[in-house]
Amino acid sequence: MTIEKLVAELGIAEAPEYWQTHWAEYQDWKSSGGCGVEPGEIVGDAYQVFDLPRECIPQVEDVCAVIRANPVLTELAGLWHYLLFHMPDTRALGEDVLASPVGILGERAPLFHVAVLVSDTEDALQAFRMIGVSDQIALDSLMQCGSQLVDYHQRCGVYGMKYLGWMRNYFNAKMFRLGRLVFNSNTYTWGFHVYRNKTTGELKTLLAAGNKYRTDGLADGCNGILDPDAWTSEMEVVGRNARGNPVVPDARADRETVTLDLAVWEPIITPGDSMIEIHIPPASSGGRMAWEECAASYREALDFFPIHYPELNFSAFTCWSWLLDPSLSKILPPESNIVKFQSPFHLLPVCSNDAQCYDLVFGDGAAVSTVTPKTSLQRAIVDYVCAGNRMRGAAGFITMEEMDALVR
Ligand SMILES: CC(C)(COP(=O)(O)OP(=O)(O)OC[C@H]1O[C@@H](n2cnc3c(N)ncnc32)[C@H](O)[C@@H]1OP(=O)(O)O)[C@@H](O)C(=O)NCCC(=O)NCCS
Incomplete structure (x- = not known):
């Protein structure tokens, strides 16, 4: 199938740029045998590895059967499988790249993400093993996928998944659940420079130059509110001094600049x-x-x-x-x-x-x-x-x- 036909059959105006960029390499990967898993197939241990709730299993099996029977959905599921589990570029994928095929699947559409998820476990586990992380931490981390489903069900009343592109960070062993929290x-890259007083240990955070803040000290545009009197932050290091607008309590910016003597204050966090x-x-x-x-x-x-x-x-x-x-x-x-x-x-x-x-x-x-x-x-x-x-x-x-x- 060509990408043009896929787009036309899905009833969407245009293929996301990411599909276009990776279409040829996906086709090459497919023609060289892919990974042996057919789109719409459920890998044996997927429910355990991703800790999916048992009640959603019949629905996932149902949507997988629909995918296998429909060449357009088969192609789309194959493309997503490639993008999530096999593409060398490991950045998180935006929601536009993985928009569910609502036009074809109707109310089953939120399960399309899940159907692609259950088409692989080995590559996800292997990604953790490659960097020497234990299978236990890998499984604790990958179970966040099941948690997404439960959360989706609680909020929307049906099983489905959002943020599969973000979850790719788990398949690529970039996110680790260590006990209660994930890291x-x-x-x-944030626009803040943190300095520490070498004697007292006190910290001072200066805003990077060139950002706009409202007169109430919040970022201009916060909650959609723009301030006609917004001011622009300044920050410069000249000789042995760093001068800039500090962050003050309540997560606000102060319009009054301060000067830090770099013989006394050392930079400890910088972009x-x-x-x-x-x-x-x-x-x-x-x-x-x-x-x-x-x-x-x-x-x-x-x-x-x-x-x-x-x-x-x-x-x-x-x-x-x-x-x-x-x-x-x-x-x-x-x-x-x-x-x-x-x-x-x-x-x-x-x-x-x-x-x-x-x-x-x-x-x-x-x-x-x-x-x-x-x-x-x-x-x-x-x-x-x-x-x-x-x-x-x-x-x-x-x-x-x-x-x-x-x-x-
Ligand atoms: C993070 C989280 C577990 C904290 O919950 P918690 O440990 O119960 O927090 P607290 O002890 O401060 O809760 C105090 C009260 O607020 C309630 N509460 C806490 N988080 C709540 C939430 N997200 N929605 C509704 N009520 C909440 C608690 O039930 C408790 O209510 P009660 O006094 O009537 O019993 C909870 O907010 C949550 O599940 N959030 C979703 C995940 C999330 O926000 N992640 C961060 C995304 S950037």
């Missing part, structure tokens, strides 16, 4: 450094997020990353999430797990919005003005928002030194 290595990113699996796959469990995960990560990435010198743990919204520590009691999770982070003002918070607290697309809150967090958010406030996401970091002192 991956990444390069720090290009290596970071350990933190991700938080939902309660459906890990239960509540007790601090002791997070601390145990951090301890594991402190040991794991230097072993498996000996060439990297990590500067910090980082996270970007609705869970780091500083408002949460004002509206939740101090004993809340979210507040305890947030507390050791140095919070940073990033351009974000309230969508992730609403999706993960009230369900996809729920309107805060009409929901009936069931948990104390839902009640607290509804009250906070009805009083005229907005939720947001924030980024944060914990230096390696701080993490070591915190959990060892």
Whole structure:
């Protein structure tokens, strides 16, 4: 089948650029025998490896049968299988690249992702073995796929999967579940420079130059709000001084610049450094997020990353999430797990919005003005928002030194 025919049969206007770029190599891979798995086939141990809920199995088998019987779906499933498990370029794939074939599959469409998922396990497990990671950690990590299905079911009422392109980071052994939390290595690219006072150990974060902030100290455009009086951050290192706008508490930017004497302040986090990113699996796959469990995960990560990435010198743990919204520590009691999770982070003002918070607290697309809150967090958010406030996401970091002192 040609890519033009595939696109026409799927009823979409145009093939995503990624399909076009990789179509020829996919066809070559297929004609040289592929990996021996036919699209729509379910690999024997896939349900266990990805920890899929048993109740979804008849539905997955049903959609796989539909795929095998339809040449267009067979071609699409084959292409996705190649992109996810065999393509040499290992970057995460965007949602546009893996948009379900709704036109053909109708209400079964969210299961198409799952059908492609269950077509391979060996390549995913092999990716972990190649970097010396145990099968146990591989299985703990890959079970995030099953957790996605459970989560999707809870939020949408049917089985399906979103973010399969992001889950590719698991198949490629880039994301590791170590106890309660998930981690991956990444390069720090955020617009913040962190300095440490050589004598007192105090940290100061300066904004990179050239970003716009509102007069309330939040990133211009945060929650879609642009400020006509927005100001632009400055940052320069001249001689023995670094001058710039600091980050102040509540994850806000300060318009007043400060000057740091570099004989006293040393840079400890700068763009290009290596970071350990933190991700938080939902309660459906890990239960509540007790601090002791997070601390145990951090301890594991402190040991794991230097072993498996000996060439990297990590500067910090980082996270970007609705869970780091500083408002949460004002509206939740101090004993809340979210507040305890947030507390050791140095919070940073990033351009974000309230969508992730609403999706993960009230369900996809729920309107805060009409929901009936069931948990104390839902009640607290509804009250906070009805009083005229907005939720947001924030980024944060914990230096390696701080993490070591915190959990060892
Ligand atoms: C992370 C998570 C496990 C924390 O839950 P937790 O350990 O119960 O957190 P807390 O102790 O702070 O909870 C305090 C209250 O808020 C409720 N709550 C916490 N997270 C909630 C959520 N996502 N939706 C609704 N209510 C929530 C709790 O049930 C508890 O309510 P209660 O007092 O009525 O019993 C939970 O928020 C979750 O599953 N989130 C989805 C995954 C996620 O957000 N990942 C990060 C993506 S960047």
